[in-house]
Amino acid sequence: MTVQVLIHNDVLEKIAEQKISYLSFWFTDIFGELHSMSMPSYAIDKNAFSDGFEKLDASSIRGFSSVNKSDMILKPDPETFRILPPDYDQRRKNARMFCNIYQENTNESSRFSRDSRAVVEMAEKQTREFGITHTFWGPEVEFFVFDSISVYPSQYGATHSYGGSGYSIESAESPWTKNISTAIDIKEGYYPSQPKDTMSSLRKDICDDLYDYFGIKVEAEHHEVATSGQSEINLHYDRMLPTADAVTTTKNIVKVKSKRQNKVATFMSKPIYGDNASAMHMHQSLWNEDTNLVYEPNDSQANLSQMGRYYIGGLLDHASSICAISNPTTNSYKRLVPDFEAPVNVCWGIGNRSAAIRIPMYMNSHGKSKRIEYRVPDPTSNIYLLEAALLLAGLDGIRRKIDPGDPVEHNIYKLTPEQKRNYGIRSLPQSLKEALDSLGSDNKFLASAFSTDLLDAYCESKYKEHRIFSQTPTAWEVSMYADI
Structure with a gap:
């Protein structure tokens, strides 16, 4: 199977073309444990990639947030779209995307500081002053x-x-x-x-x-x-x-x-x-x-x-x-x-x-x-x-x-x-x-x-x-x- 790097509308086309039933949205907590939330493919539209999903109760994830500051947004990264192997679900076809985590909205200033992917991205930016691309x-x-x-x-x-x-x-x-x-x-x-x-x-x-x-x-x-x-x-x-x-x-x-x-x-x-x-x-x-x-x-x-x-x-x-x-x-x-x-x-x-x-x-x-x-x-x-x-x-x-x-x-x-x-x-x-x-x-x-x-x-x-x-x-x- 050939893997393609997709963005935005390409993902929606791929979902329809491959008859994907469910999308699983992956993220890790601060200890590296993988978490997943799934949605039926008919519930996904182009706004998901700009607005994200208001689906995360961060107080229920170990090390994330308190109950009074628990509403967070999962924003899928379209470049990580991949069809999952049959071992994940032998009855239907699924795909996954990694998500970035935001507070309040999906502006970069609202990125959740305990989002592990955000930590990598911030660290990588530090290489520029050393002439490292x-x-x-x-x-x-x-x-x-x-x-x-x-x-x-x-x-x-x-x-x-x-x-x-x-x-x-x-x-x-x-x-x-x-x-x-x-x-x-x-x-x-x-x-x-x-x-x-x-x-x-x-x-x-x-x-x-x-x-x-x-x-x-x-x-x-x-x-x-x-x-x-x-x-x-x-x-x-x-x-x-x-x-x-x-x-x-x-x-x-x-x-x-x-x-x-x-x-x-x-x-x-x-x-x-x-x-x-x-x-x-x-x-x-x-x-x-x-x-x-x-x-x-x-x-x-x-x-x-x-x-x-x-x-x-x-x-x-x-x-x-x-x-x-x-x-x-x-x-x-x-x-x-x-x-x-x-x-x-x-x-x-x-x-x-x-x-x-x-x-x-x-x-x-x-x-x-x-x-x-x-x-x-x-x-x-x-x-x-x-x-x-x-x-x-x-x-x-x-x-x-x-x-x-x-x-x-x-x-x-x-x-x-x-x-x-x-x-x-x-x-x-x-x-x-x-x-x-x-x-x-x-x-x-x-x-x-x-x-x-x-x-x-x-x-x-x-x-x-x-x-x-x-x-x-x-x-x-x-x-x-x-x-x-």
């Missing part, structure tokens, strides 16, 4: 697909009628399965062949739909290192907003297609103790028209420009506070531990996967492919806020000429504390609370795109998550301490 982003989206997850939740422990709390994971690939032909041991899931890779067909189905229906190009798909269906889809690089929309679409279709096959997909970073967790590495490059500003052919170390080094300096300088956005759950910090291919230390390296920032060395002298890979984020992050935070941190590094120091060549996991001090390597936060505290003291670099009320609402909710987590006894604690 656009940026490219290439995310690696990792996730697990299980046969089932059974959760036994209870905030009251064993006194509750549910009989306590805990969870179990079932997967044909799990080492605890009895099916030896598909079992993958802990940390042995990288690039297995069939039949052990039971997710191969599902991943290909997902990638086909991403391209055929959404026009989202995929560079590669494969099984990841962990057992139990850990997968990765590498999206082809694109500009900021299309990339963020693509990641949101990818996460949704992964869940929808998994559900259709009676499986459950999760972007939770670390669901399995002792195994690798899911990341979302972000590749970034800066451009002036056709010139890659990160590339410098005369640089002997990594063909990296001075602007690129300053950009890295900004990312490293703000890495701790960015963690509140890039790693936004209590579970995120169970991934950021040594020896699981996840970064723990704030430094950069050339082809070094133990560093927070890696300069890929494939095709090193090829200017078009020169990029900076930020390895800290995981897929629970709001991709819109993440892109904006990374860009603004990097631009702050360019503005302030922050030197990132020399690249670290060693396996950083093996360095002693004294060696790390000598290299000037500090550690990333070890908990969500530490990250939020860092964001509270280091957020001025975000001010051009992140409103104070957005950051306040975001941090308030995340601090609450941490408090509940820290006060809730776990099954591990009960088994460890109950007989004391």
Whole structure:
């Protein structure tokens, strides 16, 4: 199926031509969760693209607005019109558009400050003063697909009628399965062949739909290192907003297609103790028209420009506070531990996967492919806020000429504390609370795109998550301490 970029009247023509029954209007909250409202196609006219829909009760969306300031407008972006795959509705033909969110009217001055797409657009405008015409982003989206997850939740422990709390994971690939032909041991899931890779067909189905229906190009798909269906889809690089929309679409279709096959997909970073967790590495490059500003052919170390080094300096300088956005759950910090291919230390390296920032060395002298890979984020992050935070941190590094120091060549996991001090390597936060505290003291670099009320609402909710987590006894604690 050929995907066309449409505007205004073209969308209405496409709806009639393709006999679309319903239009779904998508938007995300400040935590990146996708929301949708649908309308029959006969209820859509050209005024929808100028006036929007008075259909949003913002007080019912977590982190959006209070009940006394809840009326908001959803204005569809016609360029994001796409026909949805049959897995979304097998009885009728549907399409979707992403929406921008407004207060009172659809003048730009009325744009809702907690609209994630607005944050990306505002951040991208800051590139102009640096001679940057656009940026490219290439995310690696990792996730697990299980046969089932059974959760036994209870905030009251064993006194509750549910009989306590805990969870179990079932997967044909799990080492605890009895099916030896598909079992993958802990940390042995990288690039297995069939039949052990039971997710191969599902991943290909997902990638086909991403391209055929959404026009989202995929560079590669494969099984990841962990057992139990850990997968990765590498999206082809694109500009900021299309990339963020693509990641949101990818996460949704992964869940929808998994559900259709009676499986459950999760972007939770670390669901399995002792195994690798899911990341979302972000590749970034800066451009002036056709010139890659990160590339410098005369640089002997990594063909990296001075602007690129300053950009890295900004990312490293703000890495701790960015963690509140890039790693936004209590579970995120169970991934950021040594020896699981996840970064723990704030430094950069050339082809070094133990560093927070890696300069890929494939095709090193090829200017078009020169990029900076930020390895800290995981897929629970709001991709819109993440892109904006990374860009603004990097631009702050360019503005302030922050030197990132020399690249670290060693396996950083093996360095002693004294060696790390000598290299000037500090550690990333070890908990969500530490990250939020860092964001509270280091957020001025975000001010051009992140409103104070957005950051306040975001941090308030995340601090609450941490408090509940820290006060809730776990099954591990009960088994460890109950007989004391």
